[in-house]
Amino acid sequence: MKPSLPQVARIVQIVDESPRVRTLVFDLSMAADPGQFVMAWLPGVDEKPFSLMRAQPVTLTIARVGPFSSAVHRLGVGDRLWLRGPLGQPFILPPIEAGQPPAGGTNGEALLLVAGGCGVAPLHFLAERARAQGWEVWVVIGAQTAADVILANRFAALGAQVRIATEDGSRGEQGLATDAAERLLHSTRFRMVYACGPEPMLEAVEGLAQRYRLPAQLSYERYMRCGFGVCGSCSRDGWLVCRDGPVRQVEIQREER
Amino acid sequence: MTLADLGVSLCGIHLPNPLILASGILGTEAKLMARVARAGAGAVTAKSCSLLPRRGHPNPTVLAWEHGLINAVGLANPGVEAEVKELRQARALLQPLGTALIASIFADTVEHFAQVAALVIEAGPDLLEVNISCPNVHDEFGTPFAADRGAAAEVTAAVKEAAAGRVPVLIKLSPNVSDIAAIARAVEAAEADGISAINTVTGMVIDLHARRPILANRSGGLSGPAIHPLAVRCVYDIYEAVRLPIVGIGGVSSGRDAIEMIMAGATAVGIGSAVYEEGPEVFGRILREMADLMAELGYERVEQMRGVAHW
Numbered sequence: 001m002k003p004s005l006p007q008v009a010r011i012v013q014i015v016d017e018s019p020r021v022r023t024l025v026f027d028l029s030m031a032a033d034p035g036q037f038v039m040a041w042l043p044g045v046d047e048k049p050f051s052l053m054r055a056q057p058v059t060l061t062i063a064r065v066g067p068f069s070s071a072v073h074r075l076g077v078g079d080r081l082w083l084r085g086p087l088g089q090p091f092i093l094p095p096i097e098a099g100q101p102p103a104g105g106t107n108g109e110a111l112l113l114v115a116g117g118c119g120v121a122p123l124h125f126l127a128e129r130a131r132a133q134g135w136e137v138w139v140v141i142g143a144q145t146a147a148d149v150i151l152a153n154r155f156a157a158l159g160a161q162v163r164i165a166t167e168d169g170s171r172g173e174q175g176l177a178t179d180a181a182e183r184l185l186h187s188t189r190f191r192m193v194y195a196c197g198p199e200p201m202l203e204a205v206e207g208l209a210q211r212y213r214l215p216a217q218l219s220y221e222r223y224m225r226c227g228f229g230v231c232g233s234c235s236r237d238g239w240l241v242c243r244d245g246p247v248r249q250v251e252i253q254r255e256e257r
Numbered sequence: 258m259t260l261a262d263l264g265v266s267l268c269g270i271h272l273p274n275p276l277i278l279a280s281g282i283l284g285t286e287a288k289l290m291a292r293v294a295r296a297g298a299g300a301v302t303a304k305s306c307s308l309l310p311r312r313g314h315p316n317p318t319v320l321a322w323e324h325g326l327i328n329a330v331g332l333a334n335p336g337v338e339a340e341v342k343e344l345r346q347a348r349a350l351l352q353p354l355g356t357a358l359i360a361s362i363f364a365d366t367v368e369h370f371a372q373v374a375a376l377v378i379e380a381g382p383d384l385l386e387v388n389i390s391c392p393n394v395h396d397e398f399g400t401p402f403a404a405d406r407g408a409a410a411e412v413t414a415a416v417k418e419a420a421a422g423r424v425p426v427l428i429k430l431s432p433n434v435s436d437i438a439a440i441a442r443a444v445e446a447a448e449a450d451g452i453s454a455i456n457t458v459t460g461m462v463i464d465l466h467a468r469r470p471i472l473a474n475r476s477g478g479l480s481g482p483a484i485h486p487l488a489v490r491c492v493y494d495i496y497e498a499v500r501l502p503i504v505g506i507g508g509v510s511s512g513r514d515a516i517e518m519i520m521a522g523a524t525a526v527g528i529g530s531a532v533y534e535e536g537p538e539v540f541g542r543i544l545r546e547m548a549d550l551m552a553e554l555g556y557e558r559v560e561q562m563r564g565v566a567h568w
Contacts, residue, residue, distance in 0.1 A: 004321065006320075006471060039317070046315055047316035225316060226326075229283075230530065230532055230533045231319050232283045238286060238291065238292045243536065
């Protein structure tokens with residue numbers, strides 16, 4: 001891994017996903033995998049990590065939560081942002097066992113993606129890759145209210161099965177993403193569980209994966225400085241979110257005899 | 258087998274090998290320091306702490322450029338109270354591994370240096386490093402203590418008094434001075450137990466499209482391969498000037514670089530930016546390279562190489 005200085009990128013398209021989330025498409029492409037991230041710099045404002053929603057062209061889905069993201073939301077088409085990356089370890093798709101998948105069809109195995117908040121962005125990138133390899137993809141999108149549900153149509157357009165869970169029940173199933181995920185785990189056979197979202201959700205997904213004897217890949221978020229494993233700002237008990245992660249691989253734990 | 262021969266004594270503290278995790282790299286958390294120790298470091302230095310918590314500078318704060326890193330983190334730290342807890346935990350994790358723990362402190366005044374020193378010693382570190390040379394807080398603190406013989410000596414004397422013989426004190430010097438040997442002589446006269454050299458070299462990287470420095474602090478500290486020969490020269494000059502043990506730091510990323518530092522006069526060798534390409538595992542690689550090179554050069558112990566470049 002050889003990190004680099006920020007590269008200038010111009011916004012070529014902006015899509016409003018919800019009142020507080022927008023997707024920015026840049027005139028820059030990167031050789032990157034789903035789950036990897038970039039450090040986005042706005043001179044004079046700040047620099048923050050964002051998971052790639054797509055790498056070719058680079059696409060970021062950004063919620064307005066603080067001064068930096070608010071400044072990014074004020075940018076228009078033609079404005080610039082500086083990006084360094086890709087950084088971090090990606091999600092990994094399971095090896096395909098039954099040879100090449102039929103074009104456009106499925107390879108007979110399913111992946112479960114659980115997304116909370118802006119965690120949908122890297123999982124959309126993953127779903128795109130997974131569908132191209134013929135995986136059957138189920139995605140659970142969790143949000144507080146109907147207005148916070150984003151990218152659902154895009155997942156559907158990829159041919160993924162979409163379940164929506166809102167905490168207030170204003171769209172889809174009422175409850176947490178993990179509740180909806182558990183119902184799917186109960187009825188469908190999956191090969192792997194992927195999740196990105198708030199840490200309590202990741203913890204719950206890890207528990208579910210263990211219970212259903214599935215390996216999981218969880219993507220974490222932390223305040224970062226260097227983004228490449230030197231400064232120690234994002235350490236999670238000695239595990240560096242920026243370099244060892246942001247995706248953490250969780251194997252199936254052996255049952256106690 | 259070969260690794261056992263790499264042990265050194267630094268200010269009377271035994272290190273299983275001469276490689277020390279330099280301050281500011283991965284020293285933020287006990288478990289992270291333990292991970293670096295397991296990867297092979299002979300000692301680990303915690304991130305510098307101050308009396309009160311500091312947020313540090315806004316991002317961008319750390320960048321990789323063609324020949325190394327540049328940073329202006331601005332001494333972000335949780336404050337000495339939280340640091341003591343972290344250091345205690347680190348000590349417990351490091352002790353079974355035989356890895357030494359070095360606490361690092363900085364302050365804005367001589368009195369505060371003494372206060373932080375007295376507090377941090379409670380955590381029981383094996384050595385105490387005094388950072389009088391951070392180049393990135395100039396706006397706030399003015400010229401670093403390391404830039405002035407009198408100021409460097411005053412801090413040294415105050416910290417030595419606070420340490421009261423309970424822990425050896427290393428003073429970390431800055432290369433951003435005209436005569437580093439003169440500063441070294443001043444801290445030796447003030448009874449420092451050892452010298453760490455060097456801290457980062459002031460520098461700047463400008464983005465052509467943004468037409469401004471990339472670091473929020475504008476200037477920052479250079480580290481990595483770009484500064485290695487500069488650091489070797491500083492260690493060489495300090496070794497000529499004083500009798501104190503030296504921790505040679507600056508762009509060491511191979512066994513060859515480490516031995517070069519030792520031949521210049523270093524007792525132990527700091528490793529920092531080299532972590533960025535390989536992660537903590539860089540320590541294991543450098544140790545293996547050192548052992549191979551020592552065999553090739555006909556050395557059995559590290560101390561046989563110390564200062565041999567002086568003739």
